[in-house]
Amino acid sequence: MPVVPLLHIPHPPQSLMNAAILSIGDELTLGQCVDTNASWLAAEFAATGLITIEHRTVADDREAIARAVRELASGVSVLVLTGGLGPTEDDLTRFGLADALDPGSELVVDPEAVAQLARWFDKRSQPMPRSNDVQTRRPPSTRMIPNPHGTAPGLAGQLDQCRIFALPGPPREMMPMFRNHVRPALADLGKGVTLITEKINSFGVGESLAAERLGELLARDRETMVGITAGGSIVTARVRFRGAGDQARDEVQRVARRIEDLWKPYAFGRGEETLSEVIGTLLRDRGKTFATAESCTGGWLGKLIVDVPGASDYYRGGWVTYTNEMKSACLGLSSELFDEGGPGAVSEMAARTMAEGAIRQSGAAYSLAITGIAGPDGGTSNKPVGTVYIGLGRPGGEQINTVVRRFEFSGDRLAVRHRSALTALQMLRFELLGVTERVSMLWETPIMTETPGS
DSSP: OOOOOOOOOOOOOGGGOEEEEEEEOHHHHTTSSOOHHHHHHHHHHHHTTOEEEEEEEEOSOHHHHHHHHHHHHTSOSEEEEESOOSSSTTOOHHHHHHHHHSTTOOOEEOHHHHHHHHHHHHHTTOOOOGGGGGGGEEOTTOEEEOOTTSSOOEEEEEETTEEEEEEOSSHHHHHHHIIIIIHHHTTTTTTTOEEEEEEEEEOSSOHHHHHHHHGGGGOTTOSSEEEEEEETTEEEEEEEEEESHHHHHHHHHHHHHHHHHHTTTTEEEETTOOHHHHHHHHHHHHTOOEEEEESTTTTHHHHHHHTSTTGGGTEEEEEEOOSHHHHHHHHOOOGGGGSTTSOOSSSHHHHHHHHHHHHHHHOOSEEEEEEEOOSSSOOOSSSOTTEEEEEEEEEETBEEEEEEEEEEOOSOHHHHHHHHHHHHHHHHHHHHHTOOSOOOOTTEEOOOOOOTTO
């Protein structure tokens, strides 16, 4: 299938080798649908050496579409529109695009689009509804882009030095159209230039402190750009550099290693690598095994572990001891621990005994134990909602060498449980890496003397 030809556009300066994405649809502005097209397109642009500098969403409004096209096209080399090319009254993209590219002109009928639509309906032995006629029309200065996966052809045009492509909204139509027609048409823009990106992930350090550690690396006037995002309790540094292939790769790796050094020991992996995967690699390389004992997390820690293929190489299994009776029966916690005057199920002693019981019962080298108050109820003045004790059982000669840490996690019940599981994994990672100094972790609080009934 031939690439749609474009009118000649002078090669833009490096400063304008940027892209923008305009998503169109009432369903997007009303929050009824999630815009997955924009993130996919941004990644595709990056693969061509283009940086997406803006995502914008507008409703099915002709004037708003035209205004957005003019504004976005003034500052980028490439603008891609998605949505609004269907046959219904609210599909106004072609009209808004015409107002921006060919003001005062009427849409023209495209013979190839007429033939394509006729073939589409003939193949299905269906008459073409009159409403589909509008899909054969385009702004005079544009070209049609064939769509073998639907009835909405795309459009390709230009506004000054900006190349503009309007693509259908359904991903199964938009993605192949971009790959088969748009991306080849952009090949000259990224010629000799590669955009390389990398993500460095960390856990257990707050976003502000993580930023302080990076210092001048976050300066916005640097050629190698570094930004920080936080999500799912993970703080991530994102590095990007645009240049010649080998140069770009070397520079990004140099900066990534620098970030890992500045974020030690919290930085745990690159890209989409998870703490569970890192733990698995460390245990497998050392020929070690571990087990889990969970209360408030309800098996979440075990799930994170077995989400990794091959976890049976190092994970012996675990216990979800949600009640005091189960803690006693399965892990050997004394009933006196739960009596009035005892420290209770959410305590340093409970986490320690659970961790040691898991090692004895499983024969594993290491164990992780979690007990706490996930909420929304059950907290006290001494142990508010979010209080969690995490025990790490580890080899210590004839005795089990156990360390327990106390945390007060913020967030709702889901967040408390998730953060507890990730914190436990990070504690084990520190141990496996031989981090001998006690490293403070986000949400950690001192373990105080436990009073009766606390």
